[in-house]
Amino acid sequence: MIHSVAASHAKGKSATDTIFGANAAAVKAAAQYGNEAVANATLGAFLTEDEKLGCLPTVEKVFRTLPANDIVGYAPIAGLPEFLEAVIALTFSDHKPDAYIEAIATPGGSGVLHHAIWNYTELGDTVLTSDWYWDPYETMCTDALRKIDTYTLFDEEQHFNSKNFSEKVKALLAKQNNLLIIINAPAHNPTGYSLTDSEWTNVLAVLKEEAKDETKKIILLVDAAYLDYAGEKNASRSFFKQFGGLPDNILTIVAFSMSKGFTMYGQRTGAMIGISSSEDVITEFVNINQYTNRATWSNISRACMKTLGIIYNDKELLAQVEKEREEYVRTIRARADIFIQEAKEINLKILPYIAGFFLSVPVQHPVEVCEELKKENVFAVPLDKGIRIAVCAVPCRKMKGMAAKFARAIAAVEG
Ligand SMILES: Cc1ncc(COP(=O)(O)O)c(C=O)c1O
Incomplete structure (x- = not known):
């Protein structure tokens, strides 16, 4: 029986994507317990406060009004x-x-x-x-x-x-x-x-x-x-x-x-x-x-x-895009600030966050802590040295209390 026909350099490769795997688990939990009960901090895409994929309106408008030639042409x-x-x-x-x-x-x-x-x-x-x-x-x-x-x-x-x-x-x-x-x-x-x-x-x-x-x-x-x-x-x-x-x-x-x-x-x-x-x-x-x-x-x-x-x-369009994006940036900042402030209050160690879609919590046993977090319906991505939280994707109301859930999960696994 032949089980592989791949060339030697390709043999055995398969992408086990931890990020999409963690997201799938969050989606399943949301179906089971209701969306409001679940914090899905896995994917690196900006979601609005009502958890819709953020799409800058001016970018969408320009894109949708392109002539067919610019859509189908090489x-x-x-x-x-x-x-x-x-x-x-x-x-x-x-x-x-x-x-x-x-x-x-x-x-x-x-x-x-x-x-x-x-x-x-x-x-x-x-x-x-x-x-x-x-x-x-x-x-x-x-x-x-x-x-x-x-x-x-x-x-x-x-x-x-x-x-x-x-x-x-x-x-x-x-x-x-x-x-x-x-x-x-x-x-x-x-x-x-x-x-x-x-x-x-x-x-x-x-x-x-x-x-x-x-x-x-x-x-x-x-x-x-x-x-x-x-x-x-x-x-x-x-x-x-x-x-x-x-x-x-x-x-x-x-x-x-x-x-x-x-x-x-x-x-x-x-x-x-x-x-x-x-x-x-x-x-x-x-x-x-x-x-x-x-x-x-x-x-x-x-x-x-x-x-x-x-x-x-078009200077006006550009200014409009920047203004719309500024709102996203402020939202992400507010979400990160909630976590950072709560972490500080309970002495939970996090890595230095300046800006952007993610922040990380260093832990010894990332996979096990992520499993523990799932019991609290918090879904994040285990990395080699810690856990990544996609603050771009979790609304402020769900960021509240998340640091304490991390602390509890870490204590349960690492003592
Ligand atoms: C660190 C980093 N680099 C590069 C990319 C590339 O993204 P794309 O290929 O969509 O531009 C990403 C997307 O998640 C990223 O997180």
């Missing part, structure tokens, strides 16, 4: 020019780095990660990210026959652990010539952390030191999926300026996504922005990533790219 492989212009301008705002900068459209931020792994690391290389990370980073590296290693995100004072970051960068560059580093900031998934400008300066100091050896190529991928939820527009973007004037053998790639910032999760639209002091590196960036677009998914959603182009080129 787009250029590299992306629509007006979309790419908008991506760069909206990402950097007043803090555009002084460098050569180009963008290539991809299906969301996921597409950026795929291309960065494929085009900037060798087969078998190790990619570096922090110990708290979005699971698919590992899936993507493994699928592309790369490995993943982590540095400890926080030091004892709960600040960015520059020391361990530096040690890991050095150790990996001693073994391989290309190093891809993924930093998800600002508003990190799963902790909600944002590096300060001086922490970014430290990160770049480490990379500049290592880049003195010109046989080394360092690719810093800033996964900015939650940028639009990170705080005041220009303050949360000020770190971008630091990516100008770097050595030629450091390439910065910013992953732009319309999923969260424009509530277009399912439309699969994003872009990779390359930033370099070398014009040749940026020409190469455009060429190789456009090529890999053609080689993997061809082009991406014309309709969604067009939508962003229209919004960007």
